[in-house]
Amino acid sequence: MIKSLQIKNYAIIEDLQINFADGLTIITGETGAGKSILLGALGLIMGKRADTKSLYDTSRKCVIEGIFNIAPYGLKPFFEVNDIDYEEECVVRRELTPSGKSRAFVNDTPVNLNLLKLLSSSLVDLHQQFDTLDIHNVSFQLRMIDALAGNKELLTEYQNIFRRYTADRRKLRALIEQNSNAEKEIDFINFQLNEFNEAELVDGEQEEMEGELKRLTNAESIKQILSGAHQFLVENDQSLVGQLEQVVQSISEVKAVDKNLTALYNRFQGLVYEIQDVSEEFDKIAEKTEYDAERIQEIQQRLDLIYRLQNKHRVVNVSDLIAIQEDLDSQLKGFGDLTADIEALESTITEMERQLNQMAVSLSKNRQSVIPDFEIKVLKLLAKLSMPHAQLKVDVTHLESLTQTGVDEINFYFSANKGGRMQLIKDAASGGEISRLTLITKSLVASAIPLPTLIFDEIDSGVSGDVALKMGDILRKLSNQHQVVSITHSPQISSKADAHYFVYKRDKEDRTITKVKLLTELERVKAIAVMLSQSPPSEAALENARELLGLSLKTT
Numbered sequence: 420m421i422k423s424l425q426i427k428n429y430a431i432i433e434d435l436q437i438n439f440a441d442g443l444t445i446i447t448g449e450t451g452a453g454k455s456i457l458l459g460a461l462g463l464i465m466g467k468r469a470d471t472k473s474l475y476d477t478s479r480k481c482v483i484e485g486i487f488n489i490a491p492y493g494l495k496p497f498f499e500v501n502d503i504d505y506e507e508e509c510v511v512r513r514e515l516t517p518s519g520k521s522r523a524f525v526n527d528t529p530v531n532l533n534l535l536k537l538l539s540s541s542l543v544d545l546h547q548q549f550d551t552l553d554i555h556n557v558s559f560q561l562r563m564i565d566a567l568a569g570n571k572e573l574l575t576e577y578q579n580i581f582r583r584y585t586a587d588r589r590k591l592r593a594l595i596e597q598n599s600n601a602e603k604e605i606d607f608i609n610f611q612l613n614e615f616n617e618a619e620l621v622d623g624e625q626e627e628m629e630g631e632l633k634r635l636t637n638a639e640s641i642k643q644i645l646s647g648a649h650q651f652l653v654e655n656d657q658s659l660v661g662q663l664e665q666v667v668q669s670i671s672e673v674k675a676v677d678k679n680l681t682a683l684y685n686r687f688q689g690l691v692y693e694i695q696d697v698s699e700e701f702d703k704i705a706e707k708t709e710y711d712a713e714r715i716q717e718i719q720q721r722l723d724l725i726y727r728l729q730n731k732h733r734v735v736n737v738s739d740l741i742a743i744q745e746d747l748d749s750q751l752k753g754f755g756d757l758t759a760d761i762e763a764l765e766s767t768i769t770e771m772e773r774q775l776n777q778m779a780v781s782l783s784k785n786r787q788s789v790i791p792d793f794e795i796k797v798l799k800l801l802a803k804l805s806m807p808h809a810q811l812k813v814d815v816t817h818l819e820s821l822t823q824t825g826v827d828e829i830n831f832y833f834s835a836n837k838g839g840r841m842q843l844i845k846d847a848a849s850g851g852e853i854s855r856l857t858l859i860t861k862s863l864v865a866s867a868i869p870l871p872t873l874i875f876d877e878i879d880s881g882v883s884g885d886v887a888l889k890m891g892d893i894l895r896k897l898s899n900q901h902q903v904v905s906i907t908h909s910p911q912i913s914s915k916a917d918a919h920y921f922v923y924k925r926d927k928e929d930r931t932i933t934k935v936k937l938l939t940e941l942e943r944v945k946a947i948a949v950m951l952s953q954s955p956p957s958e959a960a961l962e963n964a965r966e967l968l969g970l971s972l973k974t975t
Contacts, residue, residue, distance in 0.1 A: 420488050420902035421543065421872045422508070426460045427482045428475045431924075433932045439872075440918035443898035446906045446935075447913055447946060448922030453933035454906050457922070458876055461485070463513045464523075465543055466536030471519050475932075481515040487542050492871065494541060503528045511539070544873045554831070554857045555845045561829040563860060564813065566867030567793055568785035574824065577778040581823055584771040591764045598757040608751050615744040618724055625725050625737045632718045638710040645705035652698035660698065663691045772821070779825040786827060787815065793863065800859040800893070805886045806852065808837035854878040855890070862893050865900045872902045879909035887911040888967075910950040914967035919943050944968060 425436040431453055448454050463469050463483045474481050490507040498505035504526045512524045513535075523535045530538075544553065553559040565574055634641065653660045667688050674680040729735060732743050790813045801809040812832040820826075832841040835852045844853065858878060861870065875894070879887045888911035895915040897903055907913060919938045924931050938946055947964035948956035956964070 420491075421904075422486045422488055424457075424461060424486075425482075425484045426457070428479050429460050429463075429473055429481045429483060430456045430475060431931060431933045432456060432460070433475055435933065435935050437920060437935055438918075438937075439902065439904060440916075441902060442917035443895055443915055444902075444904045444918045444920065445913045445916035446904065446920045446922060447908070447950065448935075449924060451924070453924070454922050455876075456933060457935075458874070458906070461543070461874070463515075464511045464535070465539035466523070466532045468532070469513075469515050469521055471515070471517060473515060474517065477517055480517065482512065483514075484510065484512045486510055489542065492541055494538075497538065497541075501530070501534060503530070509542075511535070511542075540871075542871050544871050554853065554860060557828065557830055558824075560813075560831050561824055561827070562868065563864045564786050564790065564793070564829055565782075565824075566864045567789045568782075569867075570782055570785050571867075573778060573782060573785070577775060577782065577825065578823060580771055580775055580778070581821065584768065584775060584821075587764060587768050587771070591761065591768060594757050594761050594764065598761060601754050601757065605751065605754055608747050612744065612747050612751065614728065615740070615747070618728060618740075620725070620728075620737050620741055620744070622738050622741060625722070628718050628722055632715065632722070634708070635711055635715050635718070638708050642705045642708045645701040645708070649698050649702040649705065652694060652701075660691060660695055663687075663694070667691055775821050776826075779821060779827075782825040783815070783817070783827050786829070790815070796863055797856070797859055800862075801855065803886075803889050804855045804859070805883060806835060806855065808835075808839075809852075809856075810834040810839070810841060811856075812841055854880070855882075858890060858893055858897075862897045865897050870901050872904065873897065874904045874906075876906045877908065878905060879907050879912050882909075884909075884911055891915040908950065910947040910964065910967060913943075913947050913950065914964075916943075919946070921946055940968075 420441065421439050423436060423438045425434075426432045427434045437457070446454055446457065459473075460483045463473075464485045469481075471477065487509045488507060489509045495505050506526055510524075510526055512527075514522045514524075516522075521532075523530050523532060525535070525538060565571070650658075652658055655661075667684070670680065670684045670687065674684045725737060725740070728740050732740060734740060734743070794811050794813060797811050798809060801807075801811075810833065814830045814832055816828040816830070818826045818828055831844050833844045833847045833856065834841050835847065839847070841847070844856070854875070855878075858875070861868075861873065878894075879890060882890065887909040891909070891912040891914065894903055894905055894912060898917065905912060913919060920935050921938050921942070922933060922935050925934050936942075944961060944964045945956065947967060948960040951963050952960035
């Protein structure tokens with residue numbers, strides 16, 4: 420419930436504060452005095468947008484602050500989730516600076532407007548003429564029927580299972596997709612591994628085969644050149660080795676003369692031996708070297724396979740290919756079969772679906788059982804409020820699939836006039852008719868739904884004094900269980916107040932400002948008498964006002 424509202428520097432309000440009663444607070448006042456401005460200020464702390472045109476003094480910031488007792492609403496989890504300090508007395512503040520910057524705070528923690536709207540919807544239920552009201556909302560209509568049907572505990576249990584049910588269905592879809600993707604991935608990995616396994620790669624083979632291919636493709640040249648070299652070195656009559664051996668022989672005859680010649684002789688003889696050895700190697704290679712077209716083709720095919728794999732996997736050597744093969748093999752071993760998990764989850768979902776269907780049937784039966792009585796009570800109360808020909812039909816449509824609230828969709832069809840066509844409420848009722856219907860339906864479910872503070876703006880518009888009196892009785896009864904604030908022009912409704920505030924204008928030197936005061940008992944008599952007649956009121960109006968206030972005391 421709202422405990423107080425303080426408004427500074429807003430529209431024609433300089434600075435005022437209203438403390439609200441626990442029961443029924445009535446706000447009346449002069450035409451144009453600023454009753455609607457109070458609602459505008461309240462709208463700011465409910466998350467509505469504002470601009471600098473709202474500033475009373477454009478050189479100072481506007482501050483709207485509401486203090487709420489939120490203990491009954493179970494909002495502690497909301498505060499924890501949004502990292503806001505929780506206090507049973509919650510302070511909501513909205514500031515608008517001259518530069519146009521808007522800030523909102525909950526218990527001094529900055530919040531955005533979306534969060535503010537979400538919170539305020541649990542604190543204040545604001546009803547203005549021609550606004551979209553809760554009763555238009557099919558989810559609220561269903562909530563009212565569930566409250567009357569006593570479905571709270573069953574629906575809570577149903578929704579707890581439904582949340583797990585929907586979460587498990589999402590998980591199942593993900594597992595099936597994951598399993599399907601895994602199968603595709605496994606097929607692809609197997610395809611690649613088969614290529615590697617068929618290739619039977621050996622580290623270092625690429626370099627060895629590339630060398631062998633060069634030798635084979637140049638076999639004729641190698642054989643010819645090396646054979647010629649061998650002939651030149653040792654085979655010819657005038658071979659190089661033969662001539663060098665002659666030199667060795669000549670030097671051997673004089674090496675004893677000079678010890679330096681002995682060393683040179685030995686070195687030179689070693690060169691001859693080395694040349695002979697090289698020549699023999701040339702000859703061996705020449706004899707072994709043969710052009711082998713079949714082997715060349717075999718090597719080229721093998722190298723083509725290696726090059727293709729390298730291009731495919733974007734590497735440049737066989738060792739990298741082998742590393743990829745090992746990685747693919749590791750990936751393949753890492754894939755698990757999700758079939759068992761899928762089957763287990765499917766079984767769990769089937770069982771939850773069975774439970775939900777059973778609960779949905781019970782919820783539906785409970786709803787169906789209270790609807791006829793609800794329709795009758797609403798029509799009786801509407802008749803008392805000068806709508807004797809109104810018709811209300813609560814239509815229940817059975818849905819094909821489970822929803823968060825079962826398998827029912829509820830729509831209120833309404834006609835305000837005799838013989839009128841039944842239509843959805845939003846299409847069938849005027850603002851005044853909607854106000855009366857809303858007041859009646861909420862009064863019927865007041866004990867079952869934890870409604871927040873209910874604020875009605877001119878709910879009495881266009882109704883007679885007798886109807887207004889009966890509406891006042893309903894408001895009064897509603898305020899026994901919920902905090903109710905009503906802005907009204909009706910003396911009959913005003914007489915039902917626990918606290919009666921009067922909004923008026925006062926002229927200052929340079930401008931007019933809005934003020935508000937809590938009326939005493941005598942002031943209430945005068946204010947109601949003025950509403951009944953004129954200002955100043957007649958004695959008859961004063962007496963009538965006293966009677967209304969006396970009637971109010973008797974009915975409470």
